[in-house]
Amino acid sequence: MAERLQKLIAQAGLASRRQAEKWIEEGRILLNGHLAKLGDRADLSIDQVQVDGQILASAQDKVTVLLNKPRGYVSTLKDPEGRRLVTDLTAAIPQRLFPVGRLDYNTEGLLLLTNDGELAQYISHPSHHVEKTYLVKVRGSLSEKMMKRLERGVELDDGKTAPAKVEKIRTVGSSCWFELTIHEGRNRQVRRMCEILGLSVVRLKRIRLGFLDLKDVMPGRYRCLLDSEIQKLKITK
Numbered sequence: 015m016a017e018r019l020q021k022l023i024a025q026a027g028l029a030s031r032r033q034a035e036k037w038i039e040e041g042r043i044l045l046n047g048h049l050a051k052l053g054d055r056a057d058l059s060i061d062q063v064q065v066d067g068q069i070l071a072s073a074q075d076k077v078t079v080l081l082n083k084p085r086g087y088v089s090t091l092k093d094p095e096g097r098r099l100v101t102d103l104t105a106a107i108p109q110r111l112f113p114v115g116r117l118d119y120n121t122e123g124l125l126l127l128t129n130d131g132e133l134a135q136y137i138s139h140p141s142h143h144v145e146k147t148y149l150v151k152v153r154g155s156l157s158e159k160m161m162k163r164l165e166r167g168v169e170l171d172d173g174k175t176a177p178a179k180v181e182k183i184r185t186v187g188s189s190c191w192f193e194l195t196i197h198e199g200r201n202r203q204v205r206r207m208c209e210i211l212g213l214s215v216v217r218l219k220r221i222r223l224g225f226l227d228l229k230d231v232m233p234g235r236y237r238c239l240l241d242s243e244i245q246k247l248k249i250t251k
């Protein structure tokens with residue numbers, strides 16, 4: 015259905031309707047290659063709208079991005095405390111994205127954001143066992159006994175965790191780095207697993223999700239996943 019251009023631009027999250035009207039008047043909007051004027055309508059399934067030369071994607075177009083989340087961002091769509099949102103980092107993407115699962119405010123690393131509900135459900139569903147690997151830095155050392163406990167599963171207040179993989183990376187001074195691979199996605203799971211062993215987490219970074227990693231994606235940056243990666247994710251374990 016054809017809609018007024020200012021409505022489409024606002025729906026894409028680029029500007030308010032009033033701002034978009036100003037852009038139309040300023041000649042920043044092209045409709046099918048011609049300068050748009052106030053009152054023009056478009057149907058994004060057949061018409062091409064350009065905002066400052068960039069093609070306006072339809073809000074229905076599916077997109078999934080892999081973000082390297084820095085510390086100090088919340089992975090919810092709103093924050094009553096006014097903290098920065100992960101979606102602030104992907105604001106240039108016109109679609110309304112939502113995070114697939116959560117990373118805590120102080121957890122860094124790989125976070126997917128998408129408008130593809132089916133993909134989000136697939137990844138988050140525990141029965142699909144999508145592996146998530148975290149690089150964990152704890153104060154103190156990780157004994158063999160602790161590693162075994164993490165591997166077998168530890169009792170948390172919401173039940174025992176599923177078997178995990180643990181790999182010690184290095185000990186630096188009084189801290190230890192290790193990788194922990196789990197496939198559940200309970201709230202604050204890694205931190206709680208460590209707490210139960212008396213380990214205090216000083217740094218936590220998700221470095222892999224299924225076959226995806228953070229290669230070439232600097233902190234605070236993102237890249238769009240390829241169709242082939244999305245297809246592969248849907249069968250990933």
Ligand code: URA
Nearest residue numbers: 117118121202204205
């Ligand atoms: N486990 C945690 O404790 N925090 C995260 O952000 C992710 C996994």
